[in-house]
Amino acid sequence: MLADHEAMAAPALECAENAGASYADVRIVEERERTIGVRLGEVGQIRQSESLGTGVRVLVDGAWGYAAAPDPTSDNVLALCQRALAQARASATARPEPVVLAPNVAARGSWQSPFKEDPFEMSLDQQFATLFEADAVLRRAPEIRSTSGQMSFIRERQCLFTSDGTAVEQDALRSGAGIAATAVGAGEVQTRSYPAAFGGQYLQGGYEVVRSFDLVGNAERVREEAVELLSAPQCPAGVHDLVLGGSQLALQIHESVGHPNEFDRVLGFEADMAGRSFVTPEKRNTFVYGSPIVNLVADCTLPGGLSTFGWDDDGVAAQRWHVVEDGVHRNYLTNREFATRLGDAASFGANRAQGWAYPPQIRIPNLSLMPGSGAPEDLVAGIAHGFFLDTVKTWSIDQMRLNFQFTCEIAHEIKDGELGAIYKNPTYQGITPAFWGSCDGIAGPEHWVPWGVPNCGKGQPMQVAEMSHGCAPARFRAVTFVA
Amino acid sequence: MLARDQAKTFCERVLSRADGDEIEVIVGASESNALRMAESAPSEQNASTRVRCSIRVVRDGRHGRAEVESLGDAAIDRTIAAARAAAAATPVSSLPPFAGASTGDDGGQPEDAVRAVAGHAPAAKVAQVRGYLDRVRASGAVATGFYETKGESVTYANTAGCFRHAFQGRSWFSSTVLADDGAGVAHAGATGENLAPDRIDAAGQRALDKALSSRATRNIDPGDYRVLLEPIAVAELVMFVSWTGMSGRRLLDGASFLSGKIGERVLSEQLTIRDDAGDARFRSPRFDLEGQDRRAVTIVDAGIGKGVVWDRATALEGQTETTGHAMPQPCASGPEPDNVIMEAANGVESDMLARLGNGLLVTQFHYTNVIDPVPVTVTGMTRNGTFLVENGEIVGPVKNMRFTQSIIAALTNVDAVGDDSSLVDVFFGGTCLVPSLLLPAFRFTSATEF
Incomplete structure (x- = not known):
């Protein structure tokens, strides 16, 4: 595929160079998706799609232009280049300062994510059968008014050719699945999900990922907890010690560490929609982001991570770096454009686009809280009175990423170091550095899971990106709960 | 095309x-x-x-x-x-x-x-x-x-x-x-x-x-405030009511604010909400993704719950007719309103700031999300200009605050509806046509640092 596509891209790159572009790239992306769903014993969703298209990006007179269309041929890739050149030239007339890219070492090669069972080679019958079986278990209570079972598979093959010599081919397959049951009674609506909310858990890999979840085996617990929540008391307001389960902690990492460290956002480039950041540039290497046990590492080489790749969409090789080290802020998330604005010699390689239709931008990579030691039970044992919260229900954070408020699906009360009764709608809030500063325990590597986020939105028009946040359950002291 | x-x-x-x-x-x-x-x-x-x-x-x-x-x-x-x-x-x-x-x-x-x-x-x-x-x-x-x-x-x-x-x-x-x-x-x-x-x-x-006028923000304490919400802030609230409560699927599941309340007073009598693709300010396609005519639907009429939008599958289940709001089938999440209008006042509420008297003027909300779908209890932040108003005059900007509030409860008691309808694109997607609203009580639950 690489050689054929390289021939298709070459005239466009040559055209851009002849037009005076200081940089140009061509991405040819082929995407295949299968998402199926079951609701209350019926097929709830069938999405099988395929897409092949090209995006051409040029940097001319210090300004960007980007044009994209489906069905690539040499002729229409060249036409896209000319369209992108016209955009860049128009923008350049109103730019006082040019965009300058950090240097990069040209790469040639290919990269593929590992998998065992190709879900696209499996029959739909087999995949639906698992969902229907789980659904039948979920429905075995009159209070259950809605169910959801879903599997989702995406395979993306991408070729990137840059005017500075990079020609790389990548092939990534990710799989995900989940179930949920919604119980309704007396004006109350409560949902339980497994393995995570909003469609479940996602990892790079094949159908073996779905098999590992045992959806059917977990359906009964999910159903019973949804029904139990209908009559559970409201989780009380107050100041409580807290243990966060993995999938909720992953969201905490995403919202309060991932987004505020996107360096384009730090400089105000996302102020019109997503917002800005409290992690202003002077904080690097000095700002205390959390307690000394908090280590947050970006890693585009993480096995199974949704943002694991060979090269980013600038052609920068995958890397691993600390964003927070021993509680102190160290680094941002950058691409070639914003690395120069930070004064760094090179990009960390966080530039990614959704498919072919959008230009790349800085995206949160796999970003994980490094494990501590021991079991979640050890964290619970250290609490006289508090709560263990798990599974995302709702989330909100201010545009500087300071004041957050998250609600989980379920809380278990902790009394004298042991888990007790369940509570509904547990809601905690805080200010980001103070919250991470209150972290005094993180469970060990055997409890560490790379939780997938398949729906991260950013940019105008909005693009969706995927990434993983590895973590083990962690303990936070004196957290504010609201009711 | x-x-x-x-x-x-x-x-x-x-x-x-x-x-x-x-x-x-x-x-x-x-x-x-x-x-x-x-x-x-x-x-x-x-x-x-x-x-x-x-x-x-x-x-x-x-x-x-x-x-x-x-x-x-x-x-x-x-x-x-x-x-x-x-x-x-x-x-x-x-x-x-x-x-x-x-x-x-x-x-x-x-x-x-x-x-x-x-x-x-x-x-x-x-x-x-x-x-x-x-x-x-x-x-x-x-x-x-x-x-x-x-x-x-x-x-x-x-x-x-x-x-x-x-x-x-x-x-x-x-x-x-x-x-x-x-x-x-x-x-x-x-x-x-x-x-x-x-x-x-x-x-x-x-x-x-x-x-330029929103610099030098002052701190105020979280609590219940009288608020004047500009249309962009109102749009955020209305769209959450739409997503959680205006479809046949949500009604049948018992998960809508209208479940069991059609024909009853559910919002202030000053509020009328409808969905109308044919409204001249939308001029949207008047068919849905089952090819059915997209009808104008009154959701709330002068505060009384009137109905929701349907596709053919949910209409069959609900023993009614489709209103032409289908997504591609099969679709577990059901039909969706797509051209939501909250009716503006009829040219009589031009000086909303004077009507506010003392309270807060809110430009926009940020990252709002649902905690409880039936009362549509949501949380979110203020953003991009929140001002303290005294005696009908803006006295200065205030720092942003988090609100946690049932939208249904907030919209049950409305002091005034603006005559300033605006077409607004909402943070999590969708467009609606809404006026400004003056509410006597809105609950702010915490502060932030800017």
């Missing part, structure tokens, strides 16, 4: 491959150009051409669907085969059979006008914003923003004889201005079929003026 004749020819080509099955084809084709702005300058331009063909095959009551981003013969053959395979793999469905031809108006906008919006040149876009950007730069403030023009055609056809086609174009300008390194921040926007330069300039100037 596909002209009507092109679309019809293409659909006939697809339907001719039915081979004894029932087939439905939905085609969306668009052209867009987006200019992003940062540091008071263009930061990026993005033009894209998209085409999506989604095909449903029904055989013996079993439904399969597949889609492809191409109109080529080989791609269509593969897609029909994939949809057939999916139909074979699924059990017999309770979905109704395809409906036939409709005599209803397809709606939308004139083709020429939409093609003009879609073809808006990059240089023209830069020229339209340049004066505004220069003015912001000269003031010492910084402008960021977005200006997109997009035209699309939407087509629906099936083997039962239904064919629908419409065009829709839209321009969207949005800008946020930061004054004194972000000490003052404000946002303004404009949305419409085609934005004249003076509308963009006026929206930008509003953002600049407000940013």
Whole structure:
């Protein structure tokens, strides 16, 4: 595929160079998706799609232009280049300062994510059968008014050719699945999900990922907890010690560490929609982001991570770096454009686009809280009175990423170091550095899971990106709960 | 985009491959150009051409669907085969059979006008914003923003004889201005079929003026405040009510604020909410993705719960008729309102600030999300200009606060409805037409640092 596509891209790159572009790239992306769903014993969703298209990006007179269309041929890739050149030239007339890219070492090669069972080679019958079986278990209570079972598979093959010599081919397959049951009674609506909310858990890999979840085996617990929540008391307001389960902690990492460290956002480039950041540039290497046990590492080489790749969409090789080290802020998330604005010699390689239709931008990579030691039970044992919260229900954070408020699906009360009764709608809030500063325990590597986020939105028009946040359950002291 | 004749020819080509099955084809084709702005300058331009063909095959009551981003013969053959395979793999469905031809108006906008919006040149876009950007730069403030023009055609056809086609174009300008390194921040926007330069300039100037006046924020304590919500803030609340409570699926599941309350008072008698694709301010396609006429639906009439939107599957279950709000079937999440209107006052509430007296003027909410769907209890932050008002006069900006509030409870007691209807694009997607609202009590639950 690489050689054929390289021939298709070459005239466009040559055209851009002849037009005076200081940089140009061509991405040819082929995407295949299968998402199926079951609701209350019926097929709830069938999405099988395929897409092949090209995006051409040029940097001319210090300004960007980007044009994209489906069905690539040499002729229409060249036409896209000319369209992108016209955009860049128009923008350049109103730019006082040019965009300058950090240097990069040209790469040639290919990269593929590992998998065992190709879900696209499996029959739909087999995949639906698992969902229907789980659904039948979920429905075995009159209070259950809605169910959801879903599997989702995406395979993306991408070729990137840059005017500075990079020609790389990548092939990534990710799989995900989940179930949920919604119980309704007396004006109350409560949902339980497994393995995570909003469609479940996602990892790079094949159908073996779905098999590992045992959806059917977990359906009964999910159903019973949804029904139990209908009559559970409201989780009380107050100041409580807290243990966060993995999938909720992953969201905490995403919202309060991932987004505020996107360096384009730090400089105000996302102020019109997503917002800005409290992690202003002077904080690097000095700002205390959390307690000394908090280590947050970006890693585009993480096995199974949704943002694991060979090269980013600038052609920068995958890397691993600390964003927070021993509680102190160290680094941002950058691409070639914003690395120069930070004064760094090179990009960390966080530039990614959704498919072919959008230009790349800085995206949160796999970003994980490094494990501590021991079991979640050890964290619970250290609490006289508090709560263990798990599974995302709702989330909100201010545009500087300071004041957050998250609600989980379920809380278990902790009394004298042991888990007790369940509570509904547990809601905690805080200010980001103070919250991470209150972290005094993180469970060990055997409890560490790379939780997938398949729906991260950013940019105008909005693009969706995927990434993983590895973590083990962690303990936070004196957290504010609201009711 | 596909002209009507092109679309019809293409659909006939697809339907001719039915081979004894029932087939439905939905085609969306668009052209867009987006200019992003940062540091008071263009930061990026993005033009894209998209085409999506989604095909449903029904055989013996079993439904399969597949889609492809191409109109080529080989791609269509593969897609029909994939949809057939999916139909074979699924059990017999309770979905109704395809409906036939409709005599209803397809709606939308004139083709020429939409093609003009879609073809808006990059240089023209830069020229339209340049004066505004220069003015912001000269003031010492910084402008960021977005200006997109997009035209699309939407087509629906099936083997039962239904064919629908419409065009829709839209321009969207949005800008946020930061004054004194972000000490003052404000946002303004404009949305419409085609934005004249003076509308963009006026929206930008509003953002600049407000940013300059929103510096030197003061702290106030969280608590219950009397509030005047500008339309962009109201839109955020109305869309959450729409997503959680205005569909047949949510009503049947008992998860809507209207569940069991049709015919009862559910909101203030000053409020009327409806969904109307044919309203001149939307001019949306007047058919849904089952090819059915998209009817005007009154959700709440003077505070009384009247109804919700339906597709054919939920209408069958609810023993009623579709209102033409279907998504591609099968669709577990059910129908969706798409052109929500909260009626403005009839020209009698022009001085809302004077009516507010003492309280807070809120420009915009940020990152709102649902905690409890039936009372539509949500949490979110204020953003881009929150002001303390005393005796009907703005006395200064205040730091942002978090609110946690049942929207239904808030909208049950309304002091005044503005006469300033605005078309607003909402943070998590969707567009609605809403006025400003004056509410006697709104609950702010915590503060932040800016």
